[in-house]
Amino acid sequence: EPEVTQTPSHQVTQMGQEVILRCVPISNHLYFYWYRQILGQKVEFLVSFYNNEISEKSEIFDDQFSVERPDGSNFTLKIRSTKLEDSAMYFCASSVGTGGREQYFGPGTRLTVT
Amino acid sequence: AQTVTQSQPEMSVQEAETVTLSCTYDTSESDYYLFWYKQPPSRQMILVIRQEAYKQQNATENRFSVNFQKAAKSFSLKISDSQLGDAAMYFCAYRSDFSGNTGKLIFGQGTTLQVKP
Numbered sequence: 410e411p412e413v414t415q416t417p418s419h420q421v422t423q424m425g426q427e428v429i430l431r432c433v434p435i436s437n438h439l440y441f442y443w444y445r446q447i448l449g450q451k452v453e454f455l456v457s458f459y460n461n462e463i464s465e466k467s468e469i470f471d472d473q474f475s476v477e478r479p480d481g482s483n484f485t486l487k488i489r490s491t492k493l494e495d496s497a498m499y500f501c502a503s504s505v506g507t508g509g510r511e512q513y514f515g516p517g518t519r520l521t522v523t
Numbered sequence: 524a525q526t527v528t529q530s531q532p533e534m535s536v537q538e539a540e541t542v543t544l545s546c547t548y549d550t551s552e553s554d555y556y557l558f559w560y561k562q563p564p565s566r567q568m569i570l571v572i573r574q575e576a577y578k579q580q581n582a583t584e585n586r587f588s589v590n591f592q593k594a595a596k597s598f599s600l601k602i603s604d605s606q607l608g609d610a611a612m613y614f615c616a617y618r619s620d621f622s623g624n625t626g627k628l629i630f631g632q633g634t635t636l637q638v639k640p
Contacts, residue, residue: 440625440626442626442627442628444628450632451614451630451631451632451633452568452614452628452630452633453630454627454628454629457625457626457627459625464625465625465627498566500568502628504626506626507618507620507624507625507626508556508618508620508626509556509573509575509618509620510626511570511573512570512626512628514560514567514568514569515567516565516566516567517566517567
């Protein structure tokens with residue numbers, strides 16, 4: 410069964426460094442998402458991406474964040490200058506459509522900022 | 524803005540028994556979808572069940588069923604014949620169905636379910 414994959418599974422970085430989190434969505438999916446889950450808290454929407462552009466972003470997704478689909482298969486989340494509060498689990502998800510279509514989630518990348 | 528609330532941070536159930544997890548939501552929209560996702564210790568979220576708001580009939584998937592009360596904005600998950608593998612965090616989620624929506628999910632805080640042997 411097709412699945413969403415994410416790399417790395419765990420990333421440790423120092424405050425102020427840039428990180429890139431990578432995701433490979435399911436191949437025929439058209440809608441892509443990043444969510445964040447701070448330890449012990451709820452899953453929060455960061456950004457949605459469709460037709461090679463951001464379709465919606467949350468207030469969390471400030472100028473330090475960017476997303477890209479560079480080659481038609483990968484979907485990346487970049488944090489330019491990490492802060493301690495960026496430490497969280499980052500989930501990528503993809504969907505063939507909106508509405509009731511299922512969003513398939515990747516296993517997540519645990520980002521630790523020291 | 525839509526919100527989703529899960530008021531039970533933790534629940535426990537005896538193996539083979541039935542448990543109900545609560546979820547309420549707030550929205551001014553009439554068309555939307557509701558979901559329950561399971562997040563086991565491995566952390567990958569898996570869809571358990573979905574409900575279309577326009578359907579009066581409650582969704583069921585094997586041992587999982589929902590009690591959808593649209594007027595009360597309530598969407599509870601019932602797990603029958605609980606199994607050890609059901610132990611996980613469960614998230615209730617909302618998704619708009621208006622034209623042009625981006626499909627983002629709005630999650631509740633989650634309920635950790637413990638299953639006792």
